[in-house]
Amino acid sequence: DAGVIQSPRHEVTEMGQEVTLRCKPISGHNSLFWYRQTMMRGLELLIYFNNNVPIDDSGMPEDRFSAKMPNASFSTLKIQPSEPRDSAVYFCASSQTRDRGPNQPQHFGDGTRLSIL
């Protein structure tokens, strides 16, 4: 079974450039999460979607960051303009969220290693 698919795996770009990260969740999962991980701050939730609708974007650092989920099988995280402090590993995860009952675990993609020079 295909897991969560992220692209690109690595991205190196100069500050000021626009960066777009892509994610395809596991088929049938209705929740999608974008995380950022650094040594200093650990794993931080940036935003998550349920049934393609953004539910909580309180973790989005600032207006330079935006995320979309146009359909159930695709999401993007965009940074414009990018800055060196945005350098991190960005993970996408998905899960099957139920209205009731225990939370289901999230399954992560391989991540995108982003370096802003």
Added chain:
Amino acid sequence: RKEVEQDPGPFNVPEGATVAFNCTYSNSASQSFFWYRQDCRKEPKLLMSVYSSGNEDGRFTAQLNRASQYISLLIRDSKLSDSATYLCVVNNPGNTGKLIFGQGTTLQVKP
């Protein structure tokens, strides 16, 4: 107080040792608990869910203490391949689907 707290370690143990990690969580209404494993430069992967009665998966045993709001992970007969960071994960009761990840505990198993 952090929502999920773990001792970052590192825990350095010899092969074959038994090692235990604890984790505390702040929201008594949390209902779902997990342990994830993260290898260096890799994504977090689900190790096991944690059930109220405690559960075991091979050499791994997870326990939940709701009264004290802590979760534990016990690894018996540790292997070199167990070296990784172990993340304690708890659901956020106010937000369906949202999970709170601890900072992780690093384990290094030495030959």
